[in-house]
Amino acid sequence: MDGTQIVKRQLENGLTVVLREVHQAPVASFWLWYRVGSRNEVPGRTGASHWVEHMLFKGTPTFPKGTIDRLISREGGVSNAMTWIDWTTYFATLPADRIELALRIEADRMVNALFDPDEVEAERTVIISERQGSENNPRFRLAEAIQAIAFRVHPYHHMVIGDMADLKTMSRDDLYRHYRAYYVPNNAVAVAVGDFDGEAMLGQIEALFGSIPPGPVPPPPRREEPPPDGERRVILQGEGTTAYVDLSIRAPRALDPDYFPMIVLDAVMVGSGGLGMGGTTTNHTTRLYRRLVEGELATAVYGGITPTLDPYLGGYGATVRTGHTPEEVEAAIWAEIERVKQEPISEEEFAKALKQARAQFAYSSESVTSQARWLGFAEMMDSYEWFFTYLDRLAQVTAEDVRRVAQTYFDRRNLIVGWYVPEERRDDGR
Amino acid sequence: MADSWRSLPGPENVARYELENGIVLLVRENDTSPSVVITGSLLVGAVDEPAEQAGLAAFTAACLDRGTERRSFEQIYEEVESIGAAIHVAGGGHVTHFVGKSLAEDLPRILDVLADLVRHPTFPEEQVEKVRGEILTALAERANNTQAMAALAFQEVAYPPDHPYSRSARGYPETIQRLRREDLVRFYREGYGPRGMIVAVVGAVQAETVRSQIEAAFGDWEGGGFRRDGLPEAPPPTEVRRKVVPMPGKVQSDIVLGVPGPPRTHPDFLTASLANTIFGVFGMYGRLGRNVRDEQGLAYYAFSRLDGGMGPGPWRVIAGVHPTNVRRTVESIRQEIRRMRDEPIPAEELEDNKAYITGSLPLRLETNEGVAGALIEMERYGLGLDYLRRYPDLIRAITAEEIQQVVRRWLDPDAFALGIAGPPEEAS
Numbered sequence: 001m002d003g004t005q006i007v008k009r010q011l012e013n014g015l016t017v018v019l020r021e022v023h024q025a026p027v028a029s030f031w032l033w034y035r036v037g038s039r040n041e042v043p044g045r046t047g048a049s050h051w052v053e054h055m056l057f058k059g060t061p062t063f064p065k066g067t068i069d070r071l072i073s074r075e076g077g078v079s080n081a082m083t084w085i086d087w088t089t090y091f092a093t094l095p096a097d098r099i100e101l102a103l104r105i106e107a108d109r110m111v112n113a114l115f116d117p118d119e120v121e122a123e124r125t126v127i128i129s130e131r132q133g134s135e136n137n138p139r140f141r142l143a144e145a146i147q148a149i150a151f152r153v154h155p156y157h158h159m160v161i162g163d164m165a166d167l168k169t170m171s172r173d174d175l176y177r178h179y180r181a182y183y184v185p186n187n188a189v190a191v192a193v194g195d196f197d198g199e200a201m202l203g204q205i206e207a208l209f210g211s212i213p214p215g216p217v218p219p220p221p222r223r224e225e226p227p228p229d230g231e232r233r234v235i236l237q238g239e240g241t242t243a244y245v246d247l248s249i250r251a252p253r254a255l256d257p258d259y260f261p262m263i264v265l266d267a268v269m270v271g272s273g274g275l276g277m278g279g280t281t282t283n284h285t286t287r288l289y290r291r292l293v294e295g296e297l298a299t300a301v302y303g304g305i306t307p308t309l310d311p312y313l314g315g316y317g318a319t320v321r322t323g324h325t326p327e328e329v330e331a332a333i334w335a336e337i338e339r340v341k342q343e344p345i346s347e348e349e350f351a352k353a354l355k356q357a358r359a360q361f362a363y364s365s366e367s368v369t370s371q372a373r374w375l376g377f378a379e380m381m382d383s384y385e386w387f388f389t390y391l392d393r394l395a396q397v398t399a400e401d402v403r404r405v406a407q408t409y410f411d412r413r414n415l416i417v418g419w420y421v422p423e424e425r426r427d428d429g430r
Numbered sequence: 431m432a433d434s435w436r437s438l439p440g441p442e443n444v445a446r447y448e449l450e451n452g453i454v455l456l457v458r459e460n461d462t463s464p465s466v467v468i469t470g471s472l473l474v475g476a477v478d479e480p481a482e483q484a485g486l487a488a489f490t491a492a493c494l495d496r497g498t499e500r501r502s503f504e505q506i507y508e509e510v511e512s513i514g515a516a517i518h519v520a521g522g523g524h525v526t527h528f529v530g531k532s533l534a535e536d537l538p539r540i541l542d543v544l545a546d547l548v549r550h551p552t553f554p555e556e557q558v559e560k561v562r563g564e565i566l567t568a569l570a571e572r573a574n575n576t577q578a579m580a581a582l583a584f585q586e587v588a589y590p591p592d593h594p595y596s597r598s599a600r601g602y603p604e605t606i607q608r609l610r611r612e613d614l615v616r617f618y619r620e621g622y623g624p625r626g627m628i629v630a631v632v633g634a635v636q637a638e639t640v641r642s643q644i645e646a647a648f649g650d651w652e653g654g655g656f657r658r659d660g661l662p663e664a665p666p667p668t669e670v671r672r673k674v675v676p677m678p679g680k681v682q683s684d685i686v687l688g689v690p691g692p693p694r695t696h697p698d699f700l701t702a703s704l705a706n707t708i709f710g711v712f713g714m715y716g717r718l719g720r721n722v723r724d725e726q727g728l729a730y731y732a733f734s735r736l737d738g739g740m741g742p743g744p745w746r747v748i749a750g751v752h753p754t755n756v757r758r759t760v761e762s763i764r765q766e767i768r769r770m771r772d773e774p775i776p777a778e779e780l781e782d783n784k785a786y787i788t789g790s791l792p793l794r795l796e797t798n799e800g801v802a803g804a805l806i807e808m809e810r811y812g813l814g815l816d817y818l819r820r821y822p823d824l825i826r827a828i829t830a831e832e833i834q835q836v837v838r839r840w841l842d843p844d845a846f847a848l849g850i851a852g853p854p855e856e857a858s
Binding site: 024025026027057066070073075077093094095121122125126127129130133137138238240241242272282284285293294296299320321322348352355356359363365366367368369 | 464508512560568788795
């Protein structure tokens with residue numbers, strides 16, 4: 001896909017609409033994105049954005065609890081929602097002749113979600129259970145500890161799910177206020193991709209969303225993280241027999257010119273992933289895999305930056321191979337970082353990173369769901385053009401740029417080192 | 431709008447070829463994006479390994495990409511990753527799969543690599559040791575994962591000890607330690623071959639071109655395949671069989687509750703799959719989700735799954751709950767099983783579920799991987815290339831009475847296998 005087939009409009013109430021007709025299969029995908037996530041939360045109400053997302057499935061007068069999933073399912077559709085640090089999104093993919101249902105649901109619950117107090121309480125235990133399921137995983141606990149020491153001031157300090165203290169105490173009204181503040185058309189982007197007529201789709205969206213009044217959106221978070229002034233370390237101890245090591249850095253945000261050289265650096269070190277946005281390919285020819293996994297110090301290496309609105313985290317991690325230590329793994333990762341700071345990367349490594357990015361773009365356009373997701377995601381960062389100029393901007397990166405960002409961001413003052421170290425436990429637990 | 435019927439894979443848009451050595455090739459041309467997926471399914475897996483060598487099939491498959499007569503591990507992945515492609519080989523229960531994904535223009539290169547590693551692996555000694563270490567670390571991680579340990583505990587009590595399904599296909603630290611390179615080489619030599627092999631290629635390619643490429647890559651391969659005498663019986667449980675894995679330091683317990691289910695080719699399978707959708711899938715997890723998650727707020731996930739497959743794969747419920755809620759959750763699951771047995775599914779609920787299963791077909795077939803999976807399934811189970819066209823009618827014909835009968839045959843609120851893994855306070 002390319003940018004020429006995109007229609008972008010703004011309704012009078014400020015709702016941004018992005019459309020693309022695709023006629024290969026009789027399906028369509030509709031996504032509604034809000035510029036709200038854990039980034040917009042303060043202590044006492046951490047986890048509010050994610051909880052609000054759950055509550056949007058708990059009923060409006062028109063679509064009582066349980067009916068949204070049921071209506072989508074019986075039309076043969078799939079739907080879900082996701083909350084991230086910078087955004088919250090709701091989507092449904094349906095047979096194309098039924099896509100209007102998704103539009104009606106989203107227009108309705110932008111305004112009319114009930115937040116019934118009983119439902120809020122029932123969902124409290126579900127979300128606590130969701131969090132406890134994550135806490136069973138050592139890597140979640142390590143990630144949480146790293147974020148907490150990487151960001152003292154900025155709200156990237158806490159996880160999207162929120163702190164247990166807040167999940168236990170947040171009130172129905174806290175959640176409802178959060179919902180009313182951010183769920184307004186001028187804070188949202190609607191994306192539709194699929195087998196429909198663009199003009200007709202625009203008309204439908206206008207008819208359903210056009211009358212929703214805009215509202216004052218709270219300003220973006222102003223608590224900028226002060227510049228890092230020294231390496232930080234956290235060592236977690238816990239159950240199991242496997243250790244994990246993570247060398248994180250405070251990374252450039254998506255719109256920073258350094259973002260693209262960082263993407264190339266990550267591709268060389270640990271693999272291209274999915275353009276820093278999920279998706280999987282192998283990384284067996286990367287520098288860290290060769291040094292750590294081929295070198296039998298670790299069984300997996302991973303990491304890299306992800307596109308975010310404010311500077312978030314990048315860096316690399318590894319699963320320590322049984323019989324080896326976090327010290328050895330940390331030293332090996334750092335040695336590879338030192339190397340890439342000294343010598344420019346090769347032509348071959350460059351060419352590989354570019355070809356991988358090109359292939360990822362091809363894969364991402366296989367389904368209308370994936371296309372709509374990418375367009376909306378790019379809108380959250382900037383504009384859909386961000387997505388379509390991605391390959392060009394990657395191609396403009398030079399080996400010197402890559403070395404410069406390695407030196408700048410992998411300065412030890414900008415480093416956050418985390419270890420998860422298994423400890424022997426007695427059988428009576430903690 | 432695109433014609434919904436014609437867009438589904440069917441006899442007139444899927445090319446089917448039989449090679450002389452027994453390989454069946456299925457090709458679906460799809461120009462939506464300039465990419466292609468190739469999937470192969472070989473009739474070799476964990477059911478072919480003895481109990482004391484649990485994990486042998488998976489270990490063997492994991493070594494295929496570690497070096498061939500023509501390429502080292504580094505060369506294989508340099509070739510694959512330098513073109514933005516991905517390959518993957520995995521040994522399962524009855525079959526071993528290989529998958530390649532690339533830009534359409536690179537299919538010949540990916541095919542050359544895949545054929546090389548499936549046909550000419552050399553199992554270099556030092557690479558075998560590397561893989562062994564990776565598997566052992568993965569098994570150590572598994573031992574610290576409540577979901578995986580609950581699933582393992584379930585398998586052990588759901589199937590008789592002599593049944594391969596009672597064992598982990600990934601193996602155990604003791605069995606993986608014991609396996610020698612010669613064991614892998616022998617397993618490969620005796621088990622791998624074109625007999626029963628199915629290949630599906632989906633993407634921006636031409637069927638006839640693909641046919642000659644596959645012919646060139648695999649046409650002169652011979653032999654292979656273990657003799658399979660059928661699996662031991664997996665009788666339904668006659669009581670509650672429980673196994674608890676205490677895991678200190680965890681905050682949540684995982685539950686796996688179920689029975690050996692109908693194989694994919696069993697006459698009950700399709701009805702059971704509709705029953706399963708009603709029970710623990712539809713909307714947000716069907717009746718289970720409504721009861722356990724929506725009404726009681728006990729769990730973030732509580733759903734059911736029917737495996738099907740070539741043998742009596744499990745029909746099971748999977749849920750993660752606070753340790754103090756394990757008992758209540760198990761009771762709720764039993765209550766929903768009872769309701770499925772005692773009361774016919776109300777007409778509207780039945781219609782909703784049928785509409786979901788049939789209506790979501792195009793969505794499940796949106797990606798090249800999705801289509802390739804469907805093609806392999808149609809061929810492996812002899813469903814016919816017109817199966818997806820017949821499927822909506824097959825589903826629509828199922829009655830509430832038939833569902834009730836099938837549930838009564840397979841699910842019993844007083845007889846099931848139960849695996850629990852979590853904080854030790856529940857271990858008592």
